[in-house]
Amino acid sequence: MIITDLLGARVFGPDFVGFVTDARFRLYTSSTGRPARLYGIVVSPHARSSSLGYERSDVRSPWPIAALVRSRHRGSFLVRWEDIERVDVRRVNLRPGFTRVSSQLP
Amino acid sequence: MTNAPTDHGSRWLDAQLHLLDRQVLDAAGVPVAVVDDLELSDVLTGEDLPVGTPPPVITALLSGPVLGTRIFGGRPPQSRLHRTPWALVSEVGVVISLAIRGETTDLTWTERWVRDHIIGRLPGGRHDPERKKRGDSATSKRGDS
Numbered sequence: 001m002i003i004t005d006l007l008g009a010r011v012f013g014p015d016f017v018g019f020v021t022d023a024r025f026r027l028y029t030s031s032t033g034r035p036a037r038l039y040g041i042v043v044s045p046h047a048r049s050s051s052l053g054y055e056r057s058d059v060r061s062p063w064p065i066a067a068l069v070r071s072r073h074r075g076s077f078l079v080r081w082e083d084i085e086r087v088d089v090r091r092v093n094l095r096p097g098f099t100r101v102s103s104q105l106p
Numbered sequence: 107m108t109n110a111p112t113d114h115g116s117r118w119l120d121a122q123l124h125l126l127d128r129q130v131l132d133a134a135g136v137p138v139a140v141v142d143d144l145e146l147s148d149v150l151t152g153e154d155l156p157v158g159t160p161p162p163v164i165t166a167l168l169s170g171p172v173l174g175t176r177i178f179g180g181r182p183p184q185s186r187l188h189r190t191p192w193a194l195v196s197e198v199g200v201v202i203s204l205a206i207r208g209e210t211t212d213l214t215w216t217e218r219w220v221r222d223h224i225i226g227r228l229p230g231g232r233h234d235p236e237r238k239k240r241g242d243s244a245t246s247k248r249g250d251s
Contacts, residue, residue, distance in 0.1 A: 001151065002168065003121050003144040004181065025164060027117040036119060036192065038146065038161040053123045081161040086154050105118055 013094030018045040040080040042103045047072040078103045129201045138208035143168035164192045
């Protein structure tokens, strides 16, 4: 599987909840080259495009772009891998009662 | 909505934000590729994932001709994508650094082919540029001043 198969996929849980705009990986050690495990997917309810990270950090500049991107990606959330029930072609199904986690980067 | 995880012992990488389209440098700092895609370990597709299924890991960085497929959709053939195993990545920052020299990978085969078959056949194409003689250098310095 390649990551672009996942990015832009429609997410259902069971109703349509958004699009996959990013995938978050976790390195358990600071040294890279170690396995980077998929932690979850970032889901945007309104837009399929990249959010450029604006909704995941405190960046506010340049303000017109920040305002536009934040508006398009309002309500974005992270879904952990454990809450993913099925990965299909351009479609992801979430488990019943999945948890919406803040998409802010730690 | 639940708060974001706060495990500061881990490093977090968002694919779009930190990996895709990043420049890849080899161990000597020479640009060798751009990350066009990421290869993940096998994921069961088209079937329900059993509870407790381990998450996939990044197995390789992929580079190749993706401009057309990004504009018109689809994906390039697997044979056109060059794999750089994730285990060779030494650092992820503004750029992605590899622990090996680019000449040992397939990433730079086109440059090597052009060097060996075209540049190398031109007169003077098989040795370094000749250094200026010391006297010439001194003369030019005096001339500059």
